[in-house]
């Protein structure tokens with residue numbers, strides 16, 4: 049996903065002279081082509097994320113659309129107050145880009161797990177929170193941002209995510225990835241969309257109607273209007289690589305009518321102490337296609 | 352509206368002190384001590400050093416001035432009103448319900464670039480502006496005025512490290528070195544000395560002045576950048592509460608607002624000893 053991001057950013061920078069990339073001494077073997085092609089619109093701010101976010105706001109106040117780039121919690125939580133005050137309050141076009149959503153940096157340990165970011169960024173004023181599922185959605189997000197510069201957070205996976213579907217241009221609405229059962233929706237944000245598609249396939253293979261699968265790359269701002277496509281379902285099942293508190297499921301539960309059952313799979317809020325790859329840690333947390341299947345079949349929210 | 356094109360800096364300083372004292376008293380607001388310590392610096396900046404356009408606050412050619420010690424905004428609001436950015440009468444609304452003059456500096460006020468209030472945000476932002484000017488080949492300069500206690504914040508030192516790397520000689524850091532922070536003397540909380548040597552070691556061009564001596568302030572601020580290819584830092588040695596005897600060097604006046612009697616006494620002193 050990071051390759052798709054940088055390729056699309058480079059393509060946009062060719063047609064959009066406002067685009068400026070600031071990195072926090074990260075992006076080896078990713079950002080070099082951009083830096084080489086646009087030396088006047090590139091800066092390595094060093095390992096100093098508060099200054100990176102603050103100076104990005106300063107650049108943005110003079111007409112640049114700045115993308116700050118780092119991994120996991122470094123471009124976000126480390127400089128949250130700069131994002132809140134300098135960027136969001138002043139409504140300046142800075143996109144904070146974090147590579148390594150959720151457990152993507154699994155065995156690097158808890159410091160590198162970005163699992164509270166959705167909850168936190170949903171609360172910030174003026175901010176668009178974008179969480180693409182695959183390289184196509186990541187490109188769509190960059191295209192949208194280039195056309196609509198604004199305070200924003202782009203929550204990217206890492207590398208090697210598969211192309212999952214051909215996504216339409218980004219919009220605030222959930223996107224139907226695969227039509228299915230009109231009563232049961234499986235809604236994913238981020239790369240766990242692949243788990244939703246696997247669960248749907250398992251259901252089909254078992255001879256049952258597969259749920260309708262949605263992707264939600266746009267998480268904030270959200271409203272009853274942006275989530276209207278989900279109102280016709282009886283059961284909405286959320287998949288997110290994020291702790292349950294403040295994430296996708298809590299968001300949809302607050303926006304959808306109470307008559308709709310909203311359940312889902314998320315990460316436990318306790319700090320992960322296990323060592324393991326993304327897949328290992330997902331499985332340990334029950335964030336798998338078979339657990340999603342159990343929810344599809346269950347009548348109890350907390351199955 | 353007919354406005355004086357330029358006000359002598361001593362008159363501007365007296366006006367800033369007068370209005371800020373009135374505003375803080377009426378609003379029962381804090382932080383007058385740090386307003387009075389930087390009043391002379393502000394006055395020199397806004398009487399000819401900063402390129403400003405009161406009728407067109409966002410004029411693209413203006414110098415950018417960022418108050419990082421945002422709790423001392425009463426002084427900047429007074430300077431801006433005295434220079435004609437908005438009517439003087441609006442100063443009476445400082446801190447009042449429905450006013451735009453909130454008691455930490457607000458970018459909604461004409462002439463204000465950036466809202467602060469959380470210490471340690473102004474210099475990184477000013478650095479971003481200086482970098483934008485550099486990359487676009489524009490001649491204006493970017494100033495950030497910081498307090499001494501604020502230098503405890505690591506974010507400032509991140510910016511202090513980065514600016515020389517990019518030879519940002521259009522960036523000016525002014526330190527209001529009044530030697531007092533919230534709970535005590537700077538030397539007792541976190542000693543900054545040797546401050547000049549620290550900044551020079553970080554590759555800044557540094558000068559020091561008596562921050563209440565207009566001739567010294569003017570001479571230094573007229574010779575920017577202090578060294579070609581290096582960011583400039585002006586350390587202004589000041590007295591917290593300067594100009595009001597019962598406030599000078601008293602921590603209490605970081606917090607207290609003068610009541611009517613004390614205000615009258617303070618204004619009388621200003622009349623007698625204009626800076």
Ligand SMILES: Cc1ncc(C[n+]2csc(CCOP(=O)(O)OP(=O)(O)O)c2C)c(N)n1
Pocket residue numbers: 382384385386388420422423468469470471498499500501527529531532533591605
């Ligand atoms: C990040 C942050 N921490 C704490 C405060 C509360 N605070 C306001 S002023 C101040 C220190 C006052 O001393 P100094 O910074 O030297 O300001 P001055 O003496 O010039 O008024 C503090 C701790 C704040 N505004 N921001």
